[in-house]
Each structure stands twice: as structure tokens, then as C-alpha cells.
Amino acid sequence: MTNRTYTFLTALIGVVCGFVIIRSFLFADSMTVRNDLVQGFFVGAGLGVVAVEILARTP
Numbered sequence: 001m002t003n004r005t006y007t008f009l010t011a012l013i014g015v016v017c018g019f020v021i022i023r024s025f026l027f028a029d030s031m032t033v034r035n036d037l038v039q040g041f042f043v044g045a046g047l048g049v050v051a052v053e054i055l056a057r058t059p
Contacts, residue, residue, distance in 0.1 A: 017043050
């Protein structure tokens with residue numbers, strides 16, 4: 001995977017995490033268990049990738 005592709009995927013994950021957080025505050029009444037599980041999976045995976053990226057860059 002090239003650096004450009006990885007940067008794009010990291011940015012995309014950040015956008016998805018931000019969307020989920022904002023949507024959960026604005027539209028809390030439209031959340032179902034299925035939506036919560038799917039969004040939780042994606043946000044957890046995204047935060048895991050970001051954490052690995054941060055740990056890989058620290059000396």
C-alpha cells in the first residue's frame with residue numbers, strides 16, 4: 001500500500017468517525033441496535049487504525 005493510499009484511508013476513517021459522532025448527537029432517536037453495532041464496528045476499527053498510526057510514528 002502506498003503512502004498516498006494509506007493517508008486517504010486514514011482521512012476517510014476520520015470522516016466516518018466524525019460523521020457517526022455528530023449523527024449520534026443530532027439524531028439520537030433514529031438509532032437502532034443494528035445501526036449501533038455496525039457504526040460501533042467501523043468506529044472501533046477506525047480508532048484502532050489511528051492508534052496504530054500514532055504508535056508507529058513515535059520513536
